[in-house]
Amino acid sequence: MVDEDATPRSGLLARTMDARIARARWRCRRGMRELDTVLTAFLDAAAGELGDEEIGCFEGILELPDPTLHAYLLGRSAPADAATASLIERIRASAPPAA
Secondary structure (H helix, E strand, C coil): CCCCCCCHHHHHHHHHHHHHHHHHHHHCCCCCHHHHHHHHHHHHHHHHHCCHHHHHHHHHHHCCCHHHHHHHHHCCCCCCCHHHHHHHHHHHHHCCCCC
16 A cells, blocks of 8 residues: 655655754753753654754754853743744743752
């Protein structure tokens, strides 16, 4: 039985997305263990539901310096970009409560 929705491009697209997620997961390894934990947990939980634009936004978040990202995740400051601010809120909401 042949899946009519499966095209060579859809397979390539899936592999490309998997590669982007794998690269992002690797880049979640930061200088601050707290950031490693929060970012990796979010990506593991949400990777299947992130679209191309959200993955791009997440990749942009990974470009931020640790102190800036830490401040965003603690709610001490907020990014000016609405898409980034929205994704930061999703990451914050998914973070396990502090002990």
